[in-house]
Amino acid sequence: MTVAPAVPDAIVAPRHPGEPLGIVAGGGDLPRLVAAQARLHGWEPRILAVGDGIGAAWLPDDAWPMAWGRLGNAFAHLKDRGVQRLVLCGTVSVRPDFRAILPSLKTLAMLPQIFRVIRGGDDNLLRAAARAFEQRGFELVAVQEILPELLMLPGAVGGALPSVADRAALRRGFEAAGVLGALDVGQAVVASKDRVIALEGIEGTREMLQRVADLRRRGRIGPTERCVLVKGVKPGQDLRFDLPSIGVATIEEAAEAGLVGIGLSAGHALVIGIDDVMAAARAKGIFLWGWTRSCAEEGSA
Amino acid sequence: MTVAPAVPDAIVAPRHPGEPLGIVAGGGDLPRLVAAQARLHGWEPRILAVGDGIGAAWLPDDAWPMAWGRLGNAFAHLKDRGVQRLVLCGTVSVRPDFRAILPSLKTLAMLPQIFRVIRGGDDNLLRAAARAFEQRGFELVAVQEILPELLMLPGAVGGALPSVADRAALRRGFEAAGVLGALDVGQAVVASKDRVIALEGIEGTREMLQRVADLRRRGRIGPTERCVLVKGVKPGQDLRFDLPSIGVATIEEAAEAGLVGIGLSAGHALVIGIDDVMAAARAKGIFLWGWTRSCAEEGSA
Incomplete structure (x- = not known):
């Protein structure tokens, strides 16, 4: 379900x-x-x-x-x-x-x-x-x-699968994205299973990812810390506009930031150019995960 | 009270x-x-x-x-x-x-x-x-x-006073800092009365303020939008360490970001070098406000 x-x-x-x-x-x-x-x-x-x-x-x-x-x-x-x-x-x-x-x-x-x-x-x-x-x-x-074909599907979309630890990172990220969205701030968060790394303010996702890339270069994020980008729909947001979205550029920016995967609200987020996005994700070894309550609870990819 | x-x-x-x-x-x-x-x-x-x-x-x-x-x-x-x-x-x-x-x-x-x-x-x-x-x-x-003398006092500390709109910005900032802190992310937020501008992740307050300065230079924050820095204690945090703190450098970084004031949890935040901090705040025209429930509700400086 x-x-x-x-x-x-x-x-x-x-x-x-x-x-x-x-x-x-x-x-x-x-x-x-x-x-x-x-x-x-x-x-x-x-x-x-x-x-x-x-x-x-x-x-x-x-x-x-x-x-x-x-x-x-x-x-x-x-x-x-x-x-x-x-x-x-x-x-x-x-x-x-x-x-x-x-x-x-x-x-x-x-x-x-x-x-x-x-x-x-x-x-x-x-x-x-x-x-x-x-x-x-x-x-x-x-x-x-x-364009209903743009809507993110649930579960693993594309190549790589999130590990158990990666799903814990997704869970942490969606929790933070939820409270962020409830404040009408941003929709995007970078998290590992242990902590939230970055939160999107008015700067937007791209600049937040550049910040994460910079933090990693400077050793503020360890080389073994597996981090994910999460973009979640805001609680109660009008679904007729401003759904969270990603495109090929997002994959490249995520790879630049050393992320292992991206989580999106399934059915409430847009993937712009799914074929290119999947190809880029495969090339960079980044998983794409459509988040739903059931995917979270079942816990297995 | x-x-x-x-x-x-x-x-x-x-x-x-x-x-x-x-x-x-x-x-x-x-x-x-x-x-x-x-x-x-x-x-x-x-x-x-x-x-x-x-x-x-x-x-x-x-x-x-x-x-x-x-x-x-x-x-x-x-x-x-x-x-x-x-x-x-x-x-x-x-x-x-x-x-x-x-x-x-x-x-x-x-x-x-x-x-x-x-x-x-x-x-x-x-x-x-x-x-x-x-x-x-x-x-x-x-x-x-x-060093109890380091604790932030309630209300207006030093020269400038927050306007009614500035206190609305402080309220918005402390609301966001509260949920941020509950997630054990950062303690610092920049907000105007209309929106949250930036949230502190692992990068720390200084780099968040540099980001705000950059957003302002690029016109992402309008010249008339009055923004404040808020540093709040995390809900339920152990008060024996890691209280939010500011020093002279914080005032300079806030001025660089075009902020009009700084709000701190009164009695739950440290001001490192109060005389120098007050002098710097006066020189830059930045207000310092010790946030308490009563200061928020009474609403007048």
């Missing part, structure tokens, strides 16, 4: 071929993948680039770079293009400075709401952004409703 | 002038201060340097550098010098590698216990080390029993 996945089987399909799908696209590989797959499934992607997504190389000509001060215009922009449903995906690592906001006329009345959006933890930010869109009649769709 | 301090008034004095006081000295300024003050109070310090403390410039000629593999000899060394009571203080940032331990004959039988000492979180490490000493008849004394 496994924990129910965020979305069991349902795929959200376009109501008619070429239905516009709004994609509010931050940074990273996920928005590009979502746009490409959505098109394959018959959607016509309409992209608003935000935060780290602005200026991304893959963006089509008609992508609209949305500065925070123009959020009001974004709604009109999407409605004019027939968008009813949209996806929020990708990373937004730099929060706008309040003082840098030069609001457009349409945005002026929304300033209090925008301020709510750009304050607070990541989860608050996304919840507030989602609410702003929903209040204007848009329907939010989760990435995994369009 | 304030939370009872770790040690209200009691000063542990030597039973006779020149009673030897064992000092198991890690890195940082604290062991040197403890040795100097203990001597003023009539003790004769006997120093075992461990971890980061080995090779420290201030060490007197008769300080004994204790490699982990010679823990067994340490007991005999201290007993031969008439030590009955001892203090554990200072930092031990690099854990010994199991494979690097070449135990002496006296230590061989203790290997399982040594392994317990050097595994687990910091709090586990210290608890296990304390137990090893106590089982051999030594009495552990807390730093604040010898």
